Amino acid sequence: MFGVGGEILWVDMTKGKIEKVPIDDDLVSKYLLGAGYLSKILYDMIPAGTDPLGEKNVLGIATGLLTGSMFPQASRHVVAALSPLTDVWGESHAAGFFGAELKFAGYDAIMFTGASSDPLYLNIEDSKVELLDASHLWGKDVFETDDILRKDHDRTFRTLSIGQAGENLVRFSAIMNDRDRASARSGLGAVMGSKKIKAVSVKGTGKLDVADPKNYLKHMDIFYERMMANPFTPGRVKFGTTSLVEMMQHIGRLPSYNMKQGVFDGYEKISGDAINEKYLVKARADYSCLQRCGRYTAVRTGPYAFEGGAPEFETQSSMGSRCGNDNLESVLFGHHLANQYGMDTISLGGTISWAMEAWDEGLLTAEDTGGIDLSWGNAETIIKLTKMIALREGFGDVLADGSAAAAERIGRGTEKFVMTVKKQEIAGQEPRAQKSMGLAAVTAARGADHLYAFPVLDEAGFDKEIKERFGEQYLPEMADRLSPKYKGIMVKECEDFMVMVESVGLCKYGTQIPPEFYYDDVALTLKIHNGLDLTGAQLQEIGERIVNLNRLFNARFGVTRKDDCLPDRLTKEKAPLGPSAGEVVELDMMLTEYYDVRGWDQETGLPLKETLKRLGLDN
Amino acid sequence: MTELKFVFGDPDICSGCMVCVNVCSMFYSKVIGPTRSRARVVRLEPALDFPLFCRNCEDAPCIDACPESALTRTSKGIVIVNNRKCNGTGACVEACPYNAIHIHPDTGKAIKCIQCGQCVDRCPADAIFTTTTVDLAERDKDGRMMALHEKHKDELYPREAKN
Numbered sequence: 157m158f159g160v161g162g163e164i165l166w167v168d169m170t171k172g173k174i175e176k177v178p179i180d181d182d183l184v185s186k187y188l189l190g191a192g193y194l195s196k197i198l199y200d201m202i203p204a205g206t207d208p209l210g211e212k213n214v215l216g217i218a219t220g221l222l223t224g225s226m227f228p229q230a231s232r233h234v235v236a237a238l239s240p241l242t243d244v245w246g247e248s249h250a251a252g253f254f255g256a257e258l259k260f261a262g263y264d265a266i267m268f269t270g271a272s273s274d275p276l277y278l279n280i281e282d283s284k285v286e287l288l289d290a291s292h293l294w295g296k297d298v299f300e301t302d303d304i305l306r307k308d309h310d311r312t313f314r315t316l317s318i319g320q321a322g323e324n325l326v327r328f329s330a331i332m333n334d335r336d337r338a339s340a341r342s343g344l345g346a347v348m349g350s351k352k353i354k355a356v357s358v359k360g361t362g363k364l365d366v367a368d369p370k371n372y373l374k375h376m377d378i379f380y381e382r383m384m385a386n387p388f389t390p391g392r393v394k395f396g397t398t399s400l401v402e403m404m405q406h407i408g409r410l411p412s413y414n415m416k417q418g419v420f421d422g423y424e425k426i427s428g429d430a431i432n433e434k435y436l437v438k439a440r441a442d443y444s445c446l447q448r449c450g451r452y453t454a455v456r457t458g459p460y461a462f463e464g465g466a467p468e469f470e471t472q473s474s475m476g477s478r479c480g481n482d483n484l485e486s487v488l489f490g491h492h493l494a495n496q497y498g499m500d501t502i503s504l505g506g507t508i509s510w511a512m513e514a515w516d517e518g519l520l521t522a523e524d525t526g527g528i529d530l531s532w533g534n535a536e537t538i539i540k541l542t543k544m545i546a547l548r549e550g551f552g553d554v555l556a557d558g559s560a561a562a563a564e565r566i567g568r569g570t571e572k573f574v575m576t577v578k579k580q581e582i583a584g585q586e587p588r589a590q591k592s593m594g595l596a597a598v599t600a601a602r603g604a605d606h607l608y609a610f611p612v613l614d615e616a617g618f619d620k621e622i623k624e625r626f627g628e629q630y631l632p633e634m635a636d637r638l639s640p641k642y643k644g645i646m647v648k649e650c651e652d653f654m655v656m657v658e659s660v661g662l663c664k665y666g667t668q669i670p671p672e673f674y675y676d677d678v679a680l681t682l683k684i685h686n687g688l689d690l691t692g693a694q695l696q697e698i699g700e701r702i703v704n705l706n707r708l709f710n711a712r713f714g715v716t717r718k719d720d721c722l723p724d725r726l727t728k729e730k731a732p733l734g735p736s737a738g739e740v741v742e743l744d745m746m747l748t749e750y751y752d753v754r755g756w757d758q759e760t761g762l763p764l765k766e767t768l769k770r771l772g773l774d775n
Numbered sequence: 776m777t778e779l780k781f782v783f784g785d786p787d788i789c790s791g792c793m794v795c796v797n798v799c800s801m802f803y804s805k806v807i808g809p810t811r812s813r814a815r816v817v818r819l820e821p822a823l824d825f826p827l828f829c830r831n832c833e834d835a836p837c838i839d840a841c842p843e844s845a846l847t848r849t850s851k852g853i854v855i856v857n858n859r860k861c862n863g864t865g866a867c868v869e870a871c872p873y874n875a876i877h878i879h880p881d882t883g884k885a886i887k888c889i890q891c892g893q894c895v896d897r898c899p900a901d902a903i904f905t906t907t908t909v910d911l912a913e914r915d916k917d918g919r920m921m922a923l924h925e926k927h928k929d930e931l932y933p934r935e936a937k938n
Binding site for chain 2: 224335361373438439444445446450452464
């Protein structure tokens with residue numbers, strides 16, 4: 157096959173053995189690479205009853221078929237394992253340069269099995285691959301680790317690592333790469349920590365041969381022109397995702413005060429405009445990225461001074477509005493600290509905001525917190541707890557297992573303020589203001605998640621795309637964010653597409669928002685880059701197969717319809733304020749429609765036999 | 776004498792996406808790979824991304840260094856490598872003060888930027904441009920760009936460059 161590294165590294169951490177295995181073309185034809193390939197490998201290897209932090213868990217890091225290609229935003233890799241946060245399918249993705257570099261070294265994926273008793277890191281220099289002692293790196297943060305590895309080897313190496321949070325098995329710790337890129341959700345940093353893998357450093361001096369070198373650049377020029385001409389691109393360059401704060405405030409979808417409401421009085425203070433005005437240094441891109449949503453910011457003075465990559469909308473919402481915090485410098489610094497320690501800012505902010513509401517309700521006291529004041533908007537507390545969680549100090553140790561586990565431990569009625577699905581904190585989309593996001597959060601394989609489906613077509617007037625993708629008969633309801641109608645159909649379609657995108661290594665920006673590139677564009681690129689003959693329809697079927705396989709994985713760990721639920725607040729309590737006041741998430745009707753179009757059993761929520769047969773998953 | 780042109784980039788504007796690097800390796804070598812590219816991008820903190828190309832030196836030490844006389848300057852002022860003469864000795868690589876010449880791993884011949892402009896046309900950030908010493912002084916009136924290049928020269932042009 158063209159356009160890939162060609163081999164997978166199997167690293168047995170128990171025995172310290174490394175094996176190189178060619179990628180399996182048959183598996184690629186059914187699952188592509190990236191998320192799909194890992195879905196199949198891990199499904200085959202992780203039985204029921206596996207301890208996510210035990211040596212039987214398997215951690216995969218994989219590039220997509222187009223990672224390292226010239227397609228716009230082809231920068232991504234995926235990590236997957238049984239999640240220690242949710243105890244179900246765990247998956248997370250990041251951009252950066254690591255994935256492309258791994259391909260240039262000749263590898264498409266790294267599979268870690270077993271666990272080491274001493275800290276090690278994997279160093280890859282083309283064909284030379286070795287596990288090296290990492291005792292000098294253990295205890296170091298992500299930036300220090302990157303500095304040391306690139307000093308010890310060469311500045312041109314790319315690194316992926318965990319910080320102290322992953323070492324300390326914080327259940328929402330991230331796997332970081334290229335300093336400030338995060339595979340943050342699902343707590344897979346802790347899986348890496350449990351195996352005592354501190355880092356992977358990679359240098360590849362190879363090349364990617366493509367299937368159609370003669371016409372490659374000509375096609376890429378057209379893709380580049382389309383991406384650059386898209387009306388979303390200038391805004392993306394200017395704001396990244398930071399201006400979503402303003403947009404979401406205007407539709408009442410900005411999670412505030414632990415998702416009690418979708419509007420926040422202090423929104424302007426933490427907005428994209430506020431960041432640009434005073435703190436933005438530069439827009440930064442990842443490999444092959446034309447949209448450069450990455451932000452590089454600096455707070456020059458005061459207690460929150462720092463300089464580096466930060467932030468994006470999710471952090472503004474999770475460490476800002478969700479905690480009632482309008483102190484922007486603390487939000488920026490908090491994001492920076494989370495990167496430094498290696499943590500998911502969504503679950504971090506979600507967990508702190510749970511504690512703040514419990515405090516506000518009088519259910520948590522200074523006795524529980526060791527004297528820390530958890531009043532809404534206490535920026536100092538948010539920063540202090542960020543450190544304490546990463547290092548598992550004091551009350552931070554309780555929060556380090558996530559809000560669901562913390563509430564279970566504390567009890568006293570704090571459980572009702574847990575805003576999670578399958579124990580993962582809901583991201584920055586208050587679903588009462590966008591119904592599709594409520595459904596997507598419950599159907600996502602990795603627990604609460606906006607990205608598995610990323611159903612944004614009802615968010616910003618994409619009527620034209622809805623018409624093209626689904627047909628005119630679904631308008632206007634499908635495009636109406638407050639209508640639950642047809643959202644099962646939409647979320648299903650978006651999931652199939654998005655898992656396919658994660659399996660080829662492209663970004664959701666450019667494929668889903670803005671919806672510039674679709675199946676046929678990916679099919680064409682797989683042809684000229686990899687030499688694969690797959691139609692758009694076949695790619696859709698592969699996406700569907702991956703979603704069903706993820707569901708089967710979760711079924712093994714006990715997931716059924718009963719687990720596809722939202723906190724009562726979102727389905728029973730009307731949104732109290734703002735443009736979406738009075739709304740609840742009509743989850744049951746959407747879920748029923750979703751199971752129906754998925755071919756899943758209405759009672760169990762599991763794939764029907766004929767569905768599995770149709771997708772070749774019945775053996 | 777023809778004014779010598781070269782491609783130059785603004786490290787404050789460059790986003791580090793490497794599109795220029797990939798365009799170059801695809802255009803000339805029909806593959807994707809930084810080691811097959813005549814352009815480099817180096818990311819340095821804080822917040823700098825340097826797109827790097829042949830500076831087309833007036834005294835061009837690469838020309839003098841080549842034992843095979845494979846490097847010459849054309850009438851348009853571009854320093855080119857004659858592939859029939861190049862033996863891949865690497866003398867030009869050693870001589871280049873800007874680490875802008877490399878031996879192509881597949882052909883064994885020296886490669887360098889010849890100011891063709893393919894990358895300039897496609898840079899999504901408009902961070903790179905074809906310029907001359909006079910033009911650059913005009914564009915960079917306060918000397919910001921040049922100062923950044925000068926300040927980081929040890930990291931940008933390491934003497935023991937690894938290919």
